[in-house]
Amino acid sequence: MRSLRKRLLLAALVALTLALGLAGVALTFVFERAVRARVVADLGDQVDLLVQGLRLDAVGTLRLGREPPDPRFERRNGGFYWQLGRGGRAELRSPSLGNAALPWSATPLRSGATTWSYMPGPSGQELIAVERQAMIDSVDGAIPVRFVVGLDDSELLEARLGFFEALIPSLMAIGLALIGGAWLFLRFGLSPLERLKSALADVRAGARSRIEGDYPEEIKPLVAETNALLAARHADLEAARARAGDLAHALKTPLAVISAQVRTLEASGESDIASEIGREVERLQGVIMRELARARANLQSRRQAQASEIAPAIERICRALGHLAAHDTICFESVLPAGLKARVDETDLLEMVGNLIENAAKWAKSAVHIEASSAPDGTVLIMVADDGPGMAASDVEAAMRPGVRLDEQVPGHGFGLGITRELAKAYGGELRIARDGQRGGLVASLVLPAAQ
Numbered sequence: 001m002r003s004l005r006k007r008l009l010l011a012a013l014v015a016l017t018l019a020l021g022l023a024g025v026a027l028t029f030v031f032e033r034a035v036r037a038r039v040v041a042d043l044g045d046q047v048d049l050l051v052q053g054l055r056l057d058a059v060g061t062l063r064l065g066r067e068p069p070d071p072r073f074e075r076r077n078g079g080f081y082w083q084l085g086r087g088g089r090a091e092l093r094s095p096s097l098g099n100a101a102l103p104w105s106a107t108p109l110r111s112g113a114t115t116w117s118y119m120p121g122p123s124g125q126e127l128i129a130v131e132r133q134a135m136i137d138s139v140d141g142a143i144p145v146r147f148v149v150g151l152d153d154s155e156l157l158e159a160r161l162g163f164f165e166a167l168i169p170s171l172m173a174i175g176l177a178l179i180g181g182a183w184l185f186l187r188f189g190l191s192p193l194e195r196l197k198s199a200l201a202d203v204r205a206g207a208r209s210r211i212e213g214d215y216p217e218e219i220k221p222l223v224a225e226t227n228a229l230l231a232a233r234h235a236d237l238e239a240a241r242a243r244a245g246d247l248a249h250a251l252k253t254p255l256a257v258i259s260a261q262v263r264t265l266e267a268s269g270e271s272d273i274a275s276e277i278g279r280e281v282e283r284l285q286g287v288i289m290r291e292l293a294r295a296r297a298n299l300q301s302r303r304q305a306q307a308s309e310i311a312p313a314i315e316r317i318c319r320a321l322g323h324l325a326a327h328d329t330i331c332f333e334s335v336l337p338a339g340l341k342a343r344v345d346e347t348d349l350l351e352m353v354g355n356l357i358e359n360a361a362k363w364a365k366s367a368v369h370i371e372a373s374s375a376p377d378g379t380v381l382i383m384v385a386d387d388g389p390g391m392a393a394s395d396v397e398a399a400m401r402p403g404v405r406l407d408e409q410v411p412g413h414g415f416g417l418g419i420t421r422e423l424a425k426a427y428g429g430e431l432r433i434a435r436d437g438q439r440g441g442l443v444a445s446l447v448l449p450a451a452q
Helices: 004-053 154-189 191-205 220-267 271-301 310-322 346-363 393-399 416-426
Strands: 054-056 062-064 080-085 114-120 126-136 143-152 331-335 367-374 379-386 430-435 442-451
Touching (some): 004 114, 004 126, 004 143, 004 154, 143 154, 154 191, 191 220, 220 271, 310 346, 310 367, 346 367, 346 416, 346 442, 416 442
Parallel strands (some): 331 367
Antiparallel strands (some): 080 143, 126 143, 367 379, 379 442, 430 442
16 A cells, blocks of 8 residues: 555554454443442342341241342242352242252351352353351340342343443444544645645746745655755756757857858859858758757756746747848737746747747748647647748658658758757657648647646
8 A cells, every 4th residue: 555644544443443442342341340349239238138137936947027029039030039048058048049049159258248259040040149147146146147149140241232232333433533533633644745745746847946835844854855956956957958058159160160161162163062061061050959959858858947928938039030131021920818828948938939930931921820829638739820832741741750850851941840849849748740721831830738
């Protein structure tokens, strides 16, 4: 069982079951002792009645002036019995004994002393009995007489069982109440872990960069260690990202020098050599850009991004492109809901959307249409469509084939599509390219995780 709450609740259930079971046995034992003590006291009262009503007649015969009034003494095997006698003989007995006699206890008794014990009854049943030896006055002086009164022990057993049967529903009700209390206790006791889980989810979603809040002393070390781990991880990722940027800048200068030399060769009439070198430089630039994008995407997949608002980013890109002379005849149309956010880094969002809008503007005849919307599956869809020539259906299918780089398969659409695809995949999104049946050009659909 991997659930801590279920494990603790099961342990509480087992402990409560054992405790209530032991409590039931203990209460039954205490009840039995109390009932037995009461029975012994009642039997002693019956002995008192016998002693008070006993006398000796003129010839020395024991006579009972008043018998105990309990009707059970009158019924054969009625469950209540008495007898009295001298010298180990039963001289008088209750009608309930019939012709049977109760055994005398072998324990010698002093005058006036009382004892209780278990003894067999007239039908072999077990009796709880009280015996006493009393001195009865006679003409020859006081003589010792032994009295015994017994009660069928089955009545005690019935009382014990009745008490236990009445106790079970009460114990069950107490058990259910305690289990409910244990569940509430666990819910309250584990609530800091739920808050910690929610805080970690916020960190993962990019809503916060560290865990904050007031936690119990037992959880504070875990929170501190987690925050330290997040800080170290963030520092490592930023350092790796900086190294990737440094590599891009380090390669940019040599490639710029080579490109300048290519233009020099073209000016000197070496157009064939310049063209060949230019193609290789362009290819090298594409490889570098792609690998840097892949490295950046891998870093970003381990780094939790903040929520970035989509509308301001797209409007910023459209304004920047609209100021370029190459796009002064292009109309940028947009349908952007306010407050719509994606769980991506703002820099990456600008680069992905910028690549798509720039490529669309490059091939559009007159207009580029941008639309953003949220989907029920927790994603954001950004569509960029143009009214340009588009591409052949076979090229679109090849471009969407797994493992095929878009920048090498789609003519006229540069390396930015490959970078966009790599970054989108890093965030758990995707990039889809298709023909736009309404405008005749291409429509690029960028799917990204939504943020609150």
